[in-house]
Amino acid sequence: NAGVTQTPKFRVLKTGQSMTLLCAQDMNHEYMYWYRQDPGMGLRLIHYSVGEGTTAKGEVPDGYNVSRLKKQNFLLGLESAAPSQTSVYFCASSSTGSAGSNEQFFGPGTRLTVL
Amino acid sequence: AQSVTQLGSHVSVSEGALVLLRCNYSSSVPPYLFWYVQYPNQGLQLLLKYTTGATLVKGINGFEAEFKKSETSFHLTKPSAHMSDAAEYFCAVSDRSGSEKLVFGKGTKLTVNP
Numbered sequence: 001n002a003g004v005t006q007t008p009k010f011r012v013l014k015t016g017q018s019m020t021l022l023c024a025q026d027m028n029h030e031y032m033y034w035y036r037q038d039p040g041m042g043l044r045l046i047h048y049s050v051g052e053g054t055t056a057k058g059e060v061p062d063g064y065n066v067s068r069l070k071k072q073n074f075l076l077g078l079e080s081a082a083p084s085q086t087s088v089y090f091c092a093s094s095s096t097g098s099a100g101s102n103e104q105f106f107g108p109g110t111r112l113t114v115l
Numbered sequence: 116a117q118s119v120t121q122l123g124s125h126v127s128v129s130e131g132a133l134v135l136l137r138c139n140y141s142s143s144v145p146p147y148l149f150w151y152v153q154y155p156n157q158g159l160q161l162l163l164k165y166t167t168g169a170t171l172v173k174g175i176n177g178f179e180a181e182f183k184k185s186e187t188s189f190h191l192t193k194p195s196a197h198m199s200d201a202a203e204y205f206c207a208v209s210d211r212s213g214s215e216k217l218v219f220g221k222g223t224k225l226t227v228n229p
Contacts, residue, residue: 035219040221040222042219042220042222043159043205043219045216058216090158090159103161103164104159104161106151106159106160108157108158109156
């Protein structure tokens with residue numbers, strides 16, 4: 001049982017390049033999330049999904065797209081990377097239940113640098 | 116919109132001393148409340164959560180937090196700090212709307228001095 005995994009762990013991009021971050025969970029969770037973490041800012045929600053085939057915008061969605069084609073995977077895409085997207089990206093998942101009361105399980109993070 | 120305020124971005128204590136990390140939230144209804152811990156270069160791990168019932172919540176590693184509705188607070192405490200407690204701590208709230216989203220505070224970095 002690996003929990004939540006993220007690939008890659010590190011990536012350096014040049015401005016304008018594109019990339020996709022992959023998140024996978026093996027806990028059969030319905031809900032999945034992408035956050036970015038910046039110094040002194042805490043974690044901010046980018047996009048989330050409440051089930052296979054669904055996605056929704058979070059607090060800071062601009063410049064990112066997501067897809068949830070399979071229940072266990074949640075992809076985060078950057079179509080044209082900008083230096084402002086330099087950050088550490090975390091994926092998380094949670095099960096359904098009493099709304100908002102369930103623990104979110106986090107992956108180890110992806111450190112992205114955009115030059 | 117909900118928000119979370121963590122007072123003090125850095126807190127330093129001596130080993131064996133009391134740990135107190137402060138968290139206040141703004142919400143029109145009592146939310147669900149969480150404390151997460153992040154060790155260097157790792158993801159976040161749940162310490163404890165409050166949903167309903169007893170307002171004093173016990174978590175892992177000897178931490179506990181008390182929900183005080185009148186003060187809109189959910190402060191985290193540990194009677195005696197250990198060197199292994201050095202980490203960054205995040206308070207988070209979730210509303211009861213069914214979205215399962217969390218709003219995080221900006222974090223408090225805890226340093227434990229020998």
